[in-house]
Amino acid sequence: MVNAVACLWVPMQAFAPRLSVNGGAWASGKGRLAMRTMTTLAILLAAVAAAPASAAWQGSDWPLVAQSADNGCALEISGNGRIFLIEAQGLGAGSVARLQLTNGDMTPIDWTVRAGADGRIARYHMPFRFSRAGGVVGVSIDARQCALSASFGWQRGIRVID
Structure with missing residues (x-):
């Protein structure tokens, strides 16, 4: 599961600074909310990918x-x-x-x-x-x-x- 999180986290880190709404960061702290949201998403996706139905x-x-x-x-x-x-x-x-x-x-x-x-x-x-x-x-x-x-x-x- 650690590898799955790492695989999802690295690409998200690269795109996070570019995310903006109306030309500004999603939240104060230069995108802190965007990173938190993407971290949560990465963990959820990794958990789903790591646990097949079987x-x-x-x-x-x-x-x-x-x-x-x-x-x-x-x-x-x-x-x-x-x-x-x-x-x-x-x-x-x-x-x-x-x-x-x-x-x-x-x-x-x-x-x-x-x-x-x-x-x-x-x-x-x-x-x-x-x-x-x-x-x-x-x-x-x-x-x-x-x-x-x-x-x-x-x-x-x-x-x-x-």
């Missing part, structure tokens, strides 16, 4: 909402009705896969992802569409050895889990 809380008490299996690979999607954990396993250590998400008429999300040393991919997804109370998200993962797809419904309200 290392985060797994949502194990969330119900399984969709699943798929193909050629030794498995896709499981669990969620609380608003936030979902998309997990694929059996992809092979370090293998590259294409993860696609669709949600009604929104522009599809198309990512290239790499499995960890355990052959697993895990991503959180919070579906949202303006002026819609819910919808259906389609998930597909295409890897060299398998093709997985599943869909699940979502809603804006929090679902009570018994």
Whole structure:
């Protein structure tokens, strides 16, 4: 995490003196507020980058909402009705896969992802569409050895889990 902070901090230090509003510094002290804001941003970005979904809380008490299996690979999607954990396993250590998400008429999300040393991919997804109370998200993962797809419904309200 220290390296991630350093990687973000050095470029921000170079740009901070140039930040201004109406020709002056953001705050007295020649940009002290700008540096404080950028430091906070750098720490937050480093924390997010350092903790992939596979290392985060797994949502194990969330119900399984969709699943798929193909050629030794498995896709499981669990969620609380608003936030979902998309997990694929059996992809092979370090293998590259294409993860696609669709949600009604929104522009599809198309990512290239790499499995960890355990052959697993895990991503959180919070579906949202303006002026819609819910919808259906389609998930597909295409890897060299398998093709997985599943869909699940979502809603804006929090679902009570018994």
